[in-house]
Amino acid sequence: MASLKISIITPSFSHNVLARAYLLASVLQRKYAVDIVGLRWTDTTWGPLRDMDNVTYKSIGVTKIPYWQLIKLMDEIDADVIYASKPLISSFGIGILKKIITRKPLVLDIDDWECGFISENYFKLSRMRRYKELVYSAINFKDGSDFSRLASEKMISFADDITVSNQFLQKLYGGVIVPHCRDTNTINPEKFDKNLLREKYGIGQENKVVMFLGSPTVYKGVEILIDAMALLPDTNLMLCIVGLDESYEYCRFLKQYAINKLNSRFKMFGLVPFNNVPELLAITDIVVIPQKKCLATVGQLPAKVFDAMAMAKPIIATDVSDLPEILDGCGIIIEPNNSEQLADRIKYIFDHWEESVQMGRLDRNALKNIITMQWKKY
Secondary structure: OOOEEEEEOOOOOOOHHHHHHHHHHHOOOOOEEEEEEEEOOOOOOOHHHHOOOOOOOEEEEEEOOOOHHHHHHOOOOOOOOOEEEEEOOHHHHHHHHHHHOOOOOOOEEEEOOHHHHHHHOOOOHHHHHHHHHHHHHOOOOOOOOHHHHHHHHHHHHHHEEEEEEEEEHHHHOEEEEEOOOOOOOOOHHHHOOOOHHHHOOOOOOOOOOEEOOOOOOOOOOHHHHHHHHHOOOOEEEEEEOOOOOOOOOOHHHHHEEEHHHHHHHHEOOOOHHHHHHHHHHHHHHEEEEEEOOOOOOOOOOOHHHHHHHHHHOOOEEEEOOOHHHOOOOEEEEEOOHHHHHHHHHHHHHHOOHHHHHHHHHHHHHHHHHHHHHHHOOO
């Protein structure tokens, strides 16, 4: 009997939203035939997943306003089950049309609260300005536009089933929680030599390394982390930021801000392939998830916390979304937007290193338990 075929529709092959679709495909293909289909909004696929050959990609390049290409994308979907990643027109909207035409079941995955992003962005705007921004986003349609978010929110009932990434989203939409989990057999600290990798990446053996790993945005609190590091005078203490994409103005700002505050105690890494993430985690001592608390983050769970847990790293995270529950008993939770408290906790970890190493081991064990409990439901 032929294997069930699932097509996962990503809203974009060009940005980090592809990561969630890739995770779902990697797991589902253990039992089913799976491909990822979607629009490519730039000349190339998003760098960290560009060269991954373990999942089939089927993308269509976008030129100008892509409404006709959204229709063309439907021809690439030849599955028994349609699985839309994110409630956006360029994924879920296409899934709805394909469901209507083919009568195939449609599942929606929600890993962020898209309306939270809109509320945060529009909070300070006048009513007229909000209206203008919404109309502009509809006319100049792009992946993740406000029009796309709002329109898709109204159509969630078209989904036959829903998966979500955290408890906040489950309370809003129902469905089954599918966390951003990682393969602990592949991401395993025992497979990586910290000393050799520090030589490879130009990090001194004497350095105490604190790392932020992810896609920096204004909501991620990276400036707070930089400020916290500046409060600690230890010359061997180094901050590594992984994921700075200098094509974005905010990332260029963060780079300069860190250089001004930390000088040689700052090291930057750009977009790195997913396969290199465990190596970079191997060179670090502490991973920090400094999320700000706002409408844009209450429904967002940073996927990189699971990479850090898999690599058994001590983790400091802010009291946002599900982070306190996930790191309960195996990580340090602090207040958001508090550089002084963050600096104090960083110092504490290095001053109590044996205790911190044990905390990292508990992180890894906790992740294994999450995988065991949650993926059984999937």
